Amino acid sequence: MSSVVLDGVVRTFDTARGSHEVLGGIDLHIAPGEVVALLGASGSGKSTLLRLAGGLDRPSAGAVRIDGDLVRGIDARTAFVFQEARLLPWRSLAANVALGLPRDTDRATGRARVRELLAAVHLADFADHRPRGVSGGMAQRTALARALARNPAVLLLDEPFGALDALTRLRMQDLLLDLLRDRPTTVLLVTHDVEESLILADRVALLAVDSDQPDHGARIVHELTVPVPRPRDRGDPRLAALRVDLLDRLGVPRHPTASEVTSHGPQNVSDRPARDSRAATGRVRVR
Numbered sequence: 218m219s220s221v222v223l224d225g226v227v228r229t230f231d232t233a234r235g236s237h238e239v240l241g242g243i244d245l246h247i248a249p250g251e252v253v254a255l256l257g258a259s260g261s262g263k264s265t266l267l268r269l270a271g272g273l274d275r276p277s278a279g280a281v282r283i284d285g286d287l288v289r290g291i292d293a294r295t296a297f298v299f300q301e302a303r304l305l306p307w308r309s310l311a312a313n314v315a316l317g318l319p320r321d322t323d324r325a326t327g328r329a330r331v332r333e334l335l336a337a338v339h340l341a342d343f344a345d346h347r348p349r350g351v352s353g354g355m356a357q358r359t360a361l362a363r364a365l366a367r368n369p370a371v372l373l374l375d376e377p378f379g380a381l382d383a384l385t386r387l388r389m390q391d392l393l394l395d396l397l398r399d400r401p402t403t404v405l406l407v408t409h410d411v412e413e414s415l416i417l418a419d420r421v422a423l424l425a426v427d428s429d430q431p432d433h434g435a436r437i438v439h440e441l442t443v444p445v446p447r448p449r450d451r452g453d454p455r456l457a458a459l460r461v462d463l464l465d466r467l468g469v470p471r472h473p474t475a476s477e478v479t480s481h482g483p484q485n486v487s488d489r490p491a492r493d494s495r496a497a498t499g500r501v502r503v504r
Contacts, residue, residue, distance in 0.1 A: 218249035218403050219294055219370035221270055225279035227434065228265055239265050241434030242279070245422060252397070252404040254414035256463065257424035262435040263407040264375055266424070270405055271295045271373045283371060293319075296369035298377040302356035304348040310359045311335060311344040317366030334362040337396060354385040358392065365400065374406040378413070390416055394448055411463050415456050416449055423466055439466055 226243040229236045239262045247253050255263040268274040269281050272291045281288040283295070296317065304313045314331045322330070335341050338358040348356050357377060364372060377393075378386040390413060397404065408414050414421045423439040441463065445455050 218401055219284045220249050221247040221371055222282045226276045227278035229277045238434035241436050247403055249403055250401050252418045254406045254408055254418035254421045255424060256414050256421050261424040263424055267373050267375050267407050271297055294370040295373055296364035296367055297373045298360050298364045300376040300379045302360040304356055304359060306348050309345050313359055314362045314366055317363035319367050334365055338362045354381055369402060371403045376407055411460055415443055415459055
C-alpha cells in the first residue's frame with residue numbers, strides 16, 4: 218500500500234483554438250489502503266487525473282507523488298484496469314494474466330501466481346480459453362487479475378465495469394471488494410456511477426468545472442467520506458441519503474421531465490433518487 222498525493226495539479230492541452238485547461242488545480246491526498254472514487258460528468262478530467270497518477274501523462278503544473286517520490290513516468294508500483302479488457306486475442310487467459318507479472322518472476326513462481334489469481338477471480342477452469350471464447354465479464358475479470366499480478370501498491374481503475382451489463386457489474390463490484398479485503402491496496406477509481414462510488418469507495422471526490430469560469434479546468438468541488446463500513450448493504454438508507462446529496466451536487470433532476478421519459482423510456486425513471494432506501498438499489502450514471 219502506498220500514499221498518493223496530487224498537489225496543485227494542472228493539465229492543459231494545445232488545440233487549434235489555443236490552450237485548453239482540463240484540470241485547474243487538483244489537491245488530493247490518498248492514504249495508504251484508501252479507496253477513493255473520482256465522480257463527475259463526462260469531460261471533467263477524471264481519466265486525465267488517473268493517467269497523471271499512474272505516470273502515463275505529466276502535469277503542466279503541480280506535482281504527483283507516490284510515497285513522497287515524484288512521479289516522472291510510468292511507475293512500477295501502479296497497475297491500470299481500463300473500461301475495455303484489452304486482452305491479447307491470440308493468448309490464453311492464463312497467458313494474458315502472466316503479462317502482468319514482474320519481469321524477474323521465475324517460471325514456477327509465475328505459474329503458481331497465475332493459477333492463484335485465476336482462482337481468485339473464479340476463472341480457474343478457463344485458463345486455456347482465448348478471449349474470444351469468454352464473456353465480457355470474464356474478460357474483465359482476467360484484466361483485473363492481470364493488474365493484480367504485479368502486487369501493485371496503487372490500483373488505478375478507469376470505469377472498469379462501465380461496459381458490462383447491470384447484473385455483471387454488480388457481481389464485479391462484489392468481486393473487487395473481496396479481492397481488496399484479501400489484498401489490501403490503495404485504489405483510485407474513476408466512475409460515472411453514483412451508487413458504485415458509494416458501494417466501493419471510502420471517499421468520493423466530485424470533479425466539476427465552475428460554471429462562472431468555464432475556461433478554467435475542473436477542480437475537486439466536494440469530498441464525501443462514506444460513513445458506512447464495507448461491505449455495504451445496497452439498500453442501506455444512509456447510502457440513499459448520500460446518493461441524493463451527490464445527485465443534487467451533480468445537478469441531476471430529482472424527477473424526469475416528460476421529454477426524458479419519452480426519449481429514454483420509462484425504465485430510466487427508476488434511476489431517479491427516491492426518498493427511501495430503494496434509492497440505493499437503482500443505478501445512476503452521470504452523463
